[in-house]
Amino acid sequence: xxxxxxxxxxxxxxxxxxxxxxxxxxxxxxxxxxxxxxxxxxxxxxxxxxxxxxxxxxxxxxxxxxxxxxxxxxxxxxxxxxxxxxxxxxxxxxxxxxxxxxxxxxxxxxxxxxxxxxxxxxxxxxxxxxxxxxxxxxxxxxxxxxxxxxxxxxxxxxxxxxxxxxxxxxxxxxxxxxxxxxxxxxxxxxxxxxxxxxxxxxxxxxxxxxxxxxxxxxxxxxxxxxxxxxxxxxxxxxxxxxxxxxxxxxxxxxxxxxxxxxxxxxxxxxxxxxxxxxxxxxxxxxxxxxxxxxxxxxxxxxxxxxxxxx
Amino acid sequence: xxxxxxxxxxxxxxxxxxxxxxxxxxxxxxxxxxxxxxxxxxxxxxxxxxxxxxxxxxxxxxxxxxxxxxxxxxxxxxxxxxxxxxxxxxxxxxxxxxxxxxxxxxxxxxxxxxxxxxxxxxxxxxxxxxxxxxxxxxxxxxxxxxxxxxxxxxxxxxxxxxxxxxxxxxxxxxxxxxxxxxxxxxxxxxxxxxxxxxxxxxxxxxxxxxxxxxxxxxxxxxxxxxxxxxxxxxxxxxxxxxxxxxxxxxxxxxxxxxxxxxxxxxxxxxxxxxxxxxxxxxxxxxxxxxxxxxxxxxxxxxxxxxxxxx
Numbered sequence: 122x123x124x125x126x127x128x129x130x131x132x133x134x135x136x137x138x139x140x141x142x143x144x145x146x147x148x149x150x151x152x153x154x155x156x157x158x159x160x161x162x163x164x165x166x167x168x169x170x171x172x173x174x175x176x177x178x179x180x181x182x183x184x185x186x187x188x189x190x191x192x193x194x195x196x197x198x199x200x201x202x203x204x205x206x207x208x209x210x211x212x213x214x215x216x217x218x219x220x221x222x223x224x225x226x227x228x229x230x231x232x233x234x235x236x237x238x239x240x241x242x243x244x245x246x247x248x249x250x251x252x253x254x255x256x257x258x259x260x261x262x263x264x265x266x267x268x269x270x271x272x273x274x275x276x277x278x279x280x281x282x283x284x285x286x287x288x289x290x291x292x293x294x295x296x297x298x299x300x301x302x303x304x305x306x307x308x309x310x311x312x313x314x315x316x317x318x319x320x321x322x323x324x325x326x327x328x329x330x331x332x333x334x335x336x337x338x339x340x341x342x343x344x345x346x347x348x349x350x351x352x353x354x355x356x357x358x359x360x361x362x363x364x365x366x367x368x369x370x371x372x373x374x375x376x377x378x379x380x381x382x383x384x385x386x387x388x389x390x391x392x393x394x395x396x397x398x399x400x401x402x403x404x405x406x407x408x409x410x411x412x413x414x415x416x417x418x419x420x421x422x423x424x425x426x427x428x429x430x431x
Numbered sequence: 432x433x434x435x436x437x438x439x440x441x442x443x444x445x446x447x448x449x450x451x452x453x454x455x456x457x458x459x460x461x462x463x464x465x466x467x468x469x470x471x472x473x474x475x476x477x478x479x480x481x482x483x484x485x486x487x488x489x490x491x492x493x494x495x496x497x498x499x500x501x502x503x504x505x506x507x508x509x510x511x512x513x514x515x516x517x518x519x520x521x522x523x524x525x526x527x528x529x530x531x532x533x534x535x536x537x538x539x540x541x542x543x544x545x546x547x548x549x550x551x552x553x554x555x556x557x558x559x560x561x562x563x564x565x566x567x568x569x570x571x572x573x574x575x576x577x578x579x580x581x582x583x584x585x586x587x588x589x590x591x592x593x594x595x596x597x598x599x600x601x602x603x604x605x606x607x608x609x610x611x612x613x614x615x616x617x618x619x620x621x622x623x624x625x626x627x628x629x630x631x632x633x634x635x636x637x638x639x640x641x642x643x644x645x646x647x648x649x650x651x652x653x654x655x656x657x658x659x660x661x662x663x664x665x666x667x668x669x670x671x672x673x674x675x676x677x678x679x680x681x682x683x684x685x686x687x688x689x690x691x692x693x694x695x696x697x698x699x700x701x702x703x704x705x706x707x708x709x710x711x712x713x714x715x716x717x718x719x720x721x722x723x724x725x726x727x728x729x730x731x732x733x734x735x736x737x738x739x740x741x
Contacts, residue, residue, distance in 0.1 A: 341738070
């Protein structure tokens with residue numbers, strides 16, 4: 122079992138409704154995902170940054186012992202991807218302050234030869250044509266899951282549909298599921314997306330949890346009821362990281378025969394939910410950076426006791 | 432154990448986003464609540480209608496064998512409460528087309544002498560001063576729970592706060608919890624409401640389930656992931672009916688020592704969730720009218736298996 126994530130590493134600026142600020146902190150889908158999944162299993166990372174990436178960012182990433190950064194390319198003369206966002210009062214919506222693609226406009230990173238035997242592949246959000254190009258470099262994959270966003274649904278729909286024919290699962294937001302399927306009911310929207318090829322769809326609803334629609338069944342989870350939310354950035358990626366990390370760590374060990382089995386994914390979603398609930402307590406990877414195994418296990422038990430009513 | 436519900440019985444007109452219509456059908460918080468709770472335990476109903484209530488409405492209500500309508504007053508010369516609403520596309524929001532208070536402007540109904548020994552009391556949404564007047568007529572109550580709405584938070588806040596000092600639990604919508612507490616985070620809002628007196632608050636989030644904040648713990652439930660939603664009217668009342676019905680039916684039989692115990696309520700919320708998921712499949716009480724015990728039990732098992740991940 123080898124888990125790999127492909128996506129972005131960036132420099133983020135975040136403004137909260139309470140007026141708190143984080144300027145130029147480590148961000149990007151890959152960073153959030155790998156930090157989360159590394160609690161469960163060693164995680165290989167494929168991404169590219171410019172040589173302007175601050176040393177502290179690399180140090181923070183390296184502080185997660187089970188993140189393998191062999192696949193993190195530092196490209197001389199290029200600019201790291203930068204993003205700024207401001208959350209609106211209910212934390213459920215945000216506005217983008219700026220996006221500087223930088224190195225993301227250039228050639229994608231090279232997948233190291235040593236990563237080619239990866240079995241569990243997560244394609245974090247980026248252009249679906251690049252996701253496809255990445256996917257093809259992992260011929261031994263047993264489970265491939267992709268994330269996407271509204272931008273690609275608008276501008277690269279055909280590439281995205283083609284990708285959906287090649288992955289086992291799709292993770293996306295509430296409104297994106299509606300946008301891509303043309304259906305307003307989440308379950309109906311997800312069922313429509315299954316027609317494009319994947320075995321399952323996970324619809325992320327932020328503070329309202331997630332809906333899981335699989336060819337073999339349906340489930341729903343609430344979010345962990347959090348009292349203090351500082352910064353929701355990366356919630357979706359840490360959710361996916363907890364989920365994929367748990368699946369990869371337990372591959373071949375559960376009673377189910379396949380990694381994309383209904384029960385395997387459903388069980389993993391509770392781990393993703395709990396991981397995301399920690400991430401939103403602070404900016405960047407600061408909360409996951411101080412998270413202990415004991416805290417993680419304790420909240421997982423709280424969460425499962427909460428929703429299991431008998 | 433005797434369960435009583437006080438509230439309204441009305442004549443509803445509902446327009447769905449798909450353009451379907453239900454004109455002049457049986458509605459009102461009391462009707463929905465009692466239909467749901469009567470699946471668990473005989474339910475006493477206190478409400479008043481005018482002599483214009485259609486015979487079919489009374490017949491539909493009477494078709495639920497365990498609803499006791501001794502407390503349903505038919506007032507000669509008065510007009511039954513009428514409400515019309517139109518649901519917007521995502522089914523989450525509705526606009527009121529008309530409200531004709533009719534008999535609700537007059538004296539409230541009289542509580543029958545035989546109801547005075549009621550132990551479980553649900554005060555469905557109406558003016559908090561009337562809820563208080565009703566509450567005082569049940570001196571043997573062991574559990575009293577109230578619902579409310581934005582109108583009373585705006586116009587009768589002091590009466591509502593006074594009521595909160597006398598009930599064990601409060602059930603209200605997402606935005607109402609925010610409006611009453613002044614806090615945007617649901618858990619923080621609920622905690623603030625506990626300060627007014629109740630032991631617990633249940634925040635209803637429609638298709639996103641509910642958050643349960645009790646002095647002794649917190650929980651969250653997703654809604655049952657429904658693919659077909661025809662009419663969400665009464666979802667909150669049937670949710671409360673399933674919850675209170677389950678508590679009343681099992682009072683003294685569970686391991687907990689009190690009806691307002693954290694675990695008692697939490698277990699009951701799953702029953703409320705499942706009941707509401709049936710109600711929204713059709714207009715008025717039509718779905719609950721054809722619901723069988725077997726269908727109810729089967730979906731309850733599906734729901735608990737769905738959220739219990741281990």
